Amino acid sequence: QAKESGRGGYRFFSPEMNQKLLERRALEADLRVALARGDFRLAYQPQVNLETGAVMGAEALLRWDRPGVGNMPPDRFISVAEETGLIGPIGTWALQEACREAMTWPDHLTIAVNVSPVQFRQAGLFEAVVSALESSGLAAGRLEVEITEGVLLNDTDETLATLRRLRSVGVKIAMDDFGTGYSSLGYLQKFPFDKVKIDRSFVRHLGDDRSAEAIVRAVVGMSHALGVHTIAEGVETAVQADMLRQRGCEEVQGYMYGKPMSGDDFVEMLTCSTGVSHS
Numbered sequence: 001q002a003k004e005s006g007r008g009g010y011r012f013f014s015p016e017m018n019q020k021l022l023e024r025r026a027l028e029a030d031l032r033v034a035l036a037r038g039d040f041r042l043a044y045q046p047q048v049n050l051e052t053g054a055v056m057g058a059e060a061l062l063r064w065d066r067p068g069v070g071n072m073p074p075d076r077f078i079s080v081a082e083e084t085g086l087i088g089p090i091g092t093w094a095l096q097e098a099c100r101e102a103m104t105w106p107d108h109l110t111i112a113v114n115v116s117p118v119q120f121r122q123a124g125l126f127e128a129v130v131s132a133l134e135s136s137g138l139a140a141g142r143l144e145v146e147i148t149e150g151v152l153l154n155d156t157d158e159t160l161a162t163l164r165r166l167r168s169v170g171v172k173i174a175m176d177d178f179g180t181g182y183s184s185l186g187y188l189q190k191f192p193f194d195k196v197k198i199d200r201s202f203v204r205h206l207g208d209d210r211s212a213e214a215i216v217r218a219v220v221g222m223s224h225a226l227g228v229h230t231i232a233e234g235v236e237t238a239v240q241a242d243m244l245r246q247r248g249c250e251e252v253q254g255y256m257y258g259k260p261m262s263g264d265d266f267v268e269m270l271t272c273s274t275g276v277s278h279s
């Protein structure tokens with residue numbers, strides 16, 4: 001079918017490349033429809049104080065039930081949303097929705113929202129955050145923006161300015177997936193973070209890999225020296241939780257404490273328990 005395309009360039013594409021292109025086009029079209037129809041949802045995963053077991057807040061995670069396909073994980077569509085510019089409106093929606101939902105929670109709880117590198121660099125990110133706070137009425141100090149190292153790789157001055165602006169109004173900044181890719185301990189000094197999220201890839205190997213243990217120890221130690229809190233991602237076992245506690249990590253997030261769930265289920269979990277108990 002590629003050969004019959006009226007567009008000259010396509011005829012030299014391999015069938016496989018053409019297939020990929022068509023799939024991307026279909027995905028982009030479906031994302032547009034989902035955005036217009038309001039098909040996206042947010043799931044909330046509890047963040048728990050490791051010492052007391054108290055729920056401190058939740059991370060909002062994008063969910064999409066793609067028609068004809070079913071649940072599609074964000075890792076599989078965020079990149080297309082970034083390439084097509086759709087990440088702007090999708091991210092703005094997520095900020096609005098997350099803040100609105102968090103207003104229904106007890107007011108000591110925080111809400112963390114992921115902001116992708118492309119979204120972060122777009123003009124109007126700061127304004128979108130402020131608008132989400134104003135229209136929901138959520139106190140700025142309850143909102144945490146999660147960024148990855150991808151945000152920090154380019155445009156350092158502008159990035160730094162945006163981070164400072166966000167913090168100047170009281171919004172918290174968390175460094176997501178810390179320790180993966182090119183992120184270095186130097187980032188902790190250079191950029192103003194309130195929280196460091198230790199990536200799941202290290203947490204997963206706690207208990208069976210000495211180097212993972214050493215990395216966790218180093219990240220927690222350095223973070224504390226700089227006055228930054230740490231939270232471990234992807235905690236699934238009591239062994240992992242114990243090792244994290246021994247190393248001074250303050251907070252945890254993971255299937256052991258709760259999978260991402262609907263806003264209603266999150267509120268129900270809050271009322272049914274005062275936290276996860278530890279032995």
Ligand code: C2E
Pocket residue numbers: 045060061062073074075078091094113114115116119146176177233234235236253254255256260
């Ligand atoms: P992330 O921000 O690092 O989110 C953590 C991911 O780990 C989530 O996957 C979560 O469901 C998963 N997870 C949490 N605890 C456990 C555990 O104990 N074990 C395992 N195996 N996995 C666990 P999810 O929801 O599929 O999201 C994947 C990524 O997509 C996120 O990684 C984030 O980078 C991105 N994402 C999600 N929602 C948004 C959004 O609203 N905006 C943007 N820009 N990106 C988002």
Ligand code: MG
Pocket residue numbers: 059114146176
């Ligand atoms: Mg995150």
Ligand code: MG
Pocket residue numbers: 176177197199233
């Ligand atoms: Mg992460």
Ligand code: MG
Pocket residue numbers: 177
């Ligand atoms: Mg991630």
